[in-house]
Amino acid sequence: MEKDQIHNLKNEAIAQILRTGNKQELERLQIVYLGRKGKINQFLKELARLEREERTDIGKTLNEAKKAIENTLKTAFKRNLGKKEKTEEWFDITLPAPKSQIGHLHLISQAIAEIERIFAAIGFTRVRHPEVEWDWYSFEALNMPQNHPARDDFEAFYVQAPPSKKGQMCLTPHTSSGQIREMLAHQPPIRMINIGRCYRPESDISHAPVFHQFEGLYIDKNVNIGHLKGMLSYFAEEFFGPERKIRLRPYDFRFTEPSFEVDITCDLCQGKGRLSNGQNCRVCKEGWLELGGSGMTHPFVLKSGGVDPKKYSGFAFGWGVERVMMMKAGLNLPDLRLLWSPDLRILNQF
Ligand code: DAH
Secondary structure: OOHHHHHHHHHHHHHHHHHHHHHHHHHHHHHHHHOOOOOHHHHHHOOOOHHHHHHHHHHOOOOOOOHHHHHHHHHHHHHHHHHHHHHOOOOOOOOOOOOOOOOOHHHHHHHHHHHHHHOOOOOOOOOOOOOOEEEHHHHHOOOOOOOOHHHHHHHOOEEEEEEOOOOOEEEEOOOOHHHHHHHOOOOOOEEEEEEEEHHHHOOEOEOOOEEEEEEEEEEOOOOHHHHHHHHHHHHHHHHHHOOOOEEEEEOOOOOOOEEEEEEEEEEOOOOEEEEOOOOOOOOOOEOOOOOOEEEEEEEHHHHHHOOOOOEEEEEEEEOOOOOHHHHOOOOOOOOOHHHHHHHHHOOOOO
């Protein structure tokens, strides 16, 4: 073993260490030169075979070489660590940014869009009317004079503002006021679908103080109940599916005469009222579910809207968007007000 060999080994090791900036490579070189079976140890083993004097001399050179390699490695590791921290901060600005999460329309907006589409297909125009409305449009013109008991069903939020000739201002408790506004703005034929927010001072698991209704109005010559029933069947089939049937049940509303409540066959028991296991259906009443109100427009209402009841007749209906939507999806919300929650765990499900 010559001193030169040791110098060469040292130089070779140092050159390789300095050349690399890679931690794994440094670790590999550490093993190759300084490891238990590494090159330095191989020389150390050979040392034993040398004469005493030579052994001390070469041993010294070997020790120096080992130290030099160790020191170079130590600094290289340190430099490499510093570099690593920087590497983590560094990023490739040409990489495409992570995709942002794509949201979707709220469940209620989806239902509104579908209702609008279904009625547009038969020539009904979507309209919007004020959410803050005068008493006259909301009640009086709809044949519900002041102090009439029918008003009890329509408690409203009144706005503290000076009343006008049209009475006090309130937040629309129903979309029916849109009937009057539409008739006053257009002469028949009228085919409107007024979808809007309604407000009533009620809040419990099945009532939210803010909710939506869609109100249809069709006015033309010779409109009769057959038209009403045909159109409601069309909507029910389009919205709920071809298997569903509707029926009209006599009811009382001040703005329609005759008036009906519309029922639809229950999806769960297919309108039988009983499930296949013989038990009564827990969702409906004897196979029918209540959809909402409808009827033939009352002559008083036509007159309020400036339409001659001798020339024209019409029908109207007004239903809850949240209600039909929940019926369609078979949604059994423990609390209707959840629909107004911003909680993504709820919203992401739809
Ligand atoms: N406006 C009524 C309500 O909010 C619903 C209604 C019933 C509307 C019968 C109508 C109708 O147009 O004909 O309860």
